[in-house]
Amino acid sequence: MVVARTIRMKEMRPGTDVMKEPTPAYLALSDGSIGRGPYRVRADDNGFIITGNEVDPQLPAIAFLGDSFVESMFAHESERFVSLVERQLEIDGQRFQCLNGGYSGSTALQLLTLLLNKIYPALGPHGIVVWFGTHSDADSLFGDGAYWNNNRVSANILSNAIPGNPAIPGGNQAHAAVLRSAIHVARTFKIRLLLATTPHRIADFETDHVLRSKFKNDRARFELTSSRRASYNETIREVAADTGVGVLDCAKSLDGDPAYFYDELHLNGLGQAVCGRALTLMLQKEIKRRNWHQTPGDGGPSSSEGFAELPTSEKLLQADLTRISGSGQQ
Numbered sequence: 001m002v003v004a005r006t007i008r009m010k011e012m013r014p015g016t017d018v019m020k021e022p023t024p025a026y027l028a029l030s031d032g033s034i035g036r037g038p039y040r041v042r043a044d045d046n047g048f049i050i051t052g053n054e055v056d057p058q059l060p061a062i063a064f065l066g067d068s069f070v071e072s073m074f075a076h077e078s079e080r081f082v083s084l085v086e087r088q089l090e091i092d093g094q095r096f097q098c099l100n101g102g103y104s105g106s107t108a109l110q111l112l113t114l115l116l117n118k119i120y121p122a123l124g125p126h127g128i129v130v131w132f133g134t135h136s137d138a139d140s141l142f143g144d145g146a147y148w149n150n151n152r153v154s155a156n157i158l159s160n161a162i163p164g165n166p167a168i169p170g171g172n173q174a175h176a177a178v179l180r181s182a183i184h185v186a187r188t189f190k191i192r193l194l195l196a197t198t199p200h201r202i203a204d205f206e207t208d209h210v211l212r213s214k215f216k217n218d219r220a221r222f223e224l225t226s227s228r229r230a231s232y233n234e235t236i237r238e239v240a241a242d243t244g245v246g247v248l249d250c251a252k253s254l255d256g257d258p259a260y261f262y263d264e265l266h267l268n269g270l271g272q273a274v275c276g277r278a279l280t281l282m283l284q285k286e287i288k289r290r291n292w293h294q295t296p297g298d299g300g301p302s303s304s305e306g307f308a309e310l311p312t313s314e315k316l317l318q319a320d321l322t323r324i325s326g327s328g329q330q
Contacts (some may be wrong), residue, residue, distance in 0.1 A: 003159045009117060010103040010110045011047035012071075018042075022074050031210050033269070034262035040077050046122055049100035051083035056097070060293070062089075062283070063099040063119050065111045066132030069198050069265060070102025075272050084276025091284055091293040096128075105136050107154050108178045109147040116185055125190040128292060130248065130283070131182060133198040133232050135265055137175060138225065146170035147178065172235045179239045192292055194283075195240045196248040197233040199275075201264045202226075202256025214264050246286040253278040 019038035027034065042050040048063075049071065064070050064082050072080040086098035099122075101114060111131060119129055140147050140154045148156065148164030155161040168174070179195070186193035205211050205222050215222040233251045240247035253275070254260050260271030267275055287293050 005160055006158050007113060008110065008156055008158050009113055010106045011101065011114065011118065012041070012043035012049055012103060014043055014045050014047045016041060016043040020073055029210065029213050030262045031258070032262075034074055034266075037074065039074050041073055042077070047101075047118070049080075049082070049102065050077065051080070051086050051098060051100065052077035053083055053086050055086060055095070059095055059097045060128070061097050061099055061123050062128040062130060063101050063123060064130045064132065065101045065106075065114060065119070066196075066198065067102060067106040067134040067136040068104035069135065069267070070100065070132050071104055072100075072102065072267065072272065073104070074262075074266065075269065079269055079272050081267070081272045081276035081279060084273065085279050085283065088276065088280040089283055091288055094293040102132075105139075105153045106134055107137050107140050107147055107156075108134050108175055108182075109140075109156060110154075112178055112182050112185065113156070115182055115191070116189075120189050120191060123191070126192060126292075128192045128194070128287070129186070130194050130196050130279075132196045132250075133236050135198060135200065135229060135232070137232060138228060141170050141172075141174055142228075143170070146174040172231055175232060175235050176239055179236065180243065183239070183243050183245055192290070194246045194248055194286055195236050196279075197236050197251035199251040199254040199256060199260070200226075200229050201258050201261040203258045208258065210258070210261075210263055246290070248279060248282040248286065250275060250278060250282075253282075 018041050020041050021037040021039070022030075022034060027036070044050055062085075070082065072082070077083065080100065082098050082100040082102075086096065089096050089098075101119065111134065115129065115131075119127065123129070136154065139151060140149055143149055143151070144166070145164030146168050147154075148168060150161040150163050169177075183193060185191070201208075201210060203211055205215075205219055211222060215225070237247055237249070239245070254271065260267055260274055262268040
């Protein structure tokens with residue numbers, strides 16, 4: 001039987017409206033700071049996860065791309081960090097709509113597919129995109145064909161994918177090449193691209209139940225994976241510095257503090273609030289200094305590095321933290 005092959009576009013199915021609950025096995029790998037749910041997951045007609053905020057659809061858009069870290073399936077709709085940024089971000093009176101394009105298992109190469117085939121037609125020229133490093137790359141970068149593999153989860157071609165040529169470089173070399181390609185695409189199509197590092201849990205392997213469970217008490221595997229995760233983020237910083245692209249260093253802001261994560265990679269309610277606050281301030285700075293909040297010009301760097309504090313940001317943060325504490329993360 002002849003089967004047509006298609007390029008994969010990882011996104012939430014448009015029109016999705018489901019209630020999700022973590023399985024007992026999933027909960028067993030957590031530190032208990034995640035509730036049983038259920039958690040509502042909705043997607044709009046373009047496959048972006050709905051934030052739960054009432055916003056004017058004519059506002060300038062910021063699209064957030066990444067894997068399950070950005071998706072944040074097991075957080076309540078209004079408590080996901082993309083939703084928090086949407087409520088908090090205001091620059092000289094300008095508000096923004098925030099589009100959650102996270103999807104579990106996405107790789108950097110799959111984000112590149114999204115950037116060109118979904119994000120650009122949705123936002124048009126001068127749309128702002130925040131590209132988070134994808135920890136899902138761990139399943140691709142060090143195997144046969146790197147990103148171009150036949151892994152069921154990470155393959156870019158659906159139906160009969162064939163691993164890429166053995167000469168294809170893998171590891172951080174492949175990651176950097178995809179990042180540079182994304183930057184080239186963004187500049188060609190006048191997309192306003194920012195790179196973001198992705199935090200992960202950092203703790204003592206000997207005493208941290210989450211890490212020992214995740215890696216089945218295999219210290220060598222844990223150390224290898226941790227070093228690779230750190231190197232992904234360092235590659236993002238290096239490429240951003242080399243190309244002049246802004247970087248939102250969430251990994252540095254959260255510093256791997258276990259209090260912010262319910263497992264190795266995903267944020268609990270407190271982590272969502274802290275990440276949302278940090279992103280709001282970093283976005284404010286980057287957008288302000290590039291004048292992206294004003295005219296739809298080419299968005300070149302501004303000579304002004306100053307930025308104003310959000311007038312109500314602390315109140316918004318406290319309100320979010322209070323609501324999270326009161327909800328008990330159920």
